[in-house]
Amino acid sequence: MPKLIVVTNQKGGVGKTTLAVHLAYAAAETGGQVLVVDFCGQGNASQFLTRDLRINKRRGGAEMLFSDGVDLPYTDTPMDNVKVLHGHLYLEELDTQKEDLLKVAIKIRAKVRSLPFDYVIFDTPPALGPRIASPLLWSDTALLTVQPLLSSITGLDDTFDTIRAVQRVNKALNVQMVVNLFTKSSKTQREFREALQQKFGRSIVEEFSLRTPVSDALQNFRPVWSHARDKKLGRHWKDFANRILDVTV
């Protein structure tokens, strides 16, 4: 049975894709079989992993998980052990079938949880709906990415409402929070960081600052630990990913 991890938050631009892709790279380095399911219409994770920048223009990716009796249309990546069910612009169509889709998501839960991989990593779109709720229903771990900004924090209550609803079915879902894109020199951000600590202290498992080599690494189709000259920065990300993946080194 794979380890299933969903990276989510209804807020855009907080680093969901950056985290999901780094988890995929770290999982690939274990030698295990890795599947990335990209439920985001932008398909950024799919682009980074397959290096096909037009992949988000075609159907036949993540939505196929919901179809019965079909061979899943995995896309290969330059890494032998990493496959993608890609994200694309038409995934929005799933959102119109909200309740029905969630019923299907519950029905196929056992199937998804026994996909023939060691790691299944879900990236999600920046909007609450079935493309966030479904992977939450299936996963072992939800990584909630937050930025210490008013706009990121105000949406959290809604995200937690969804998580609580999902936990009625997926009781073992383990919710962990990652603070990302933190600029410590900003007094305002420090105050929001402190507010997050007060409210969610026990769930916060990591804090990453805004560091350009992190975004540069993905633009070069590499994880930050293979790209950055700053070895400490690379180790920070790799150690975090291994911890989330339960990899002992």
Ligand SMILES: Nc1ncnc2c1ncn2[C@@H]1O[C@H](COP(=O)(O)OP(=O)(O)OP(=O)(O)O)[C@@H](O)[C@H]1O
């Ligand atoms: N720790 C970081 N340091 C520097 N840049 C970062 C960091 N995390 C994310 N970024 C950059 O911030 C931007 C948003 O990140 P990303 O695309 O991962 O967010 P997202 O939550 O997936 O966004 P969306 O909701 O649009 O899918 C990207 O340009 C990314 O490279």
Ligand SMILES: [Mg+2]
């Ligand atoms: Mg994204």
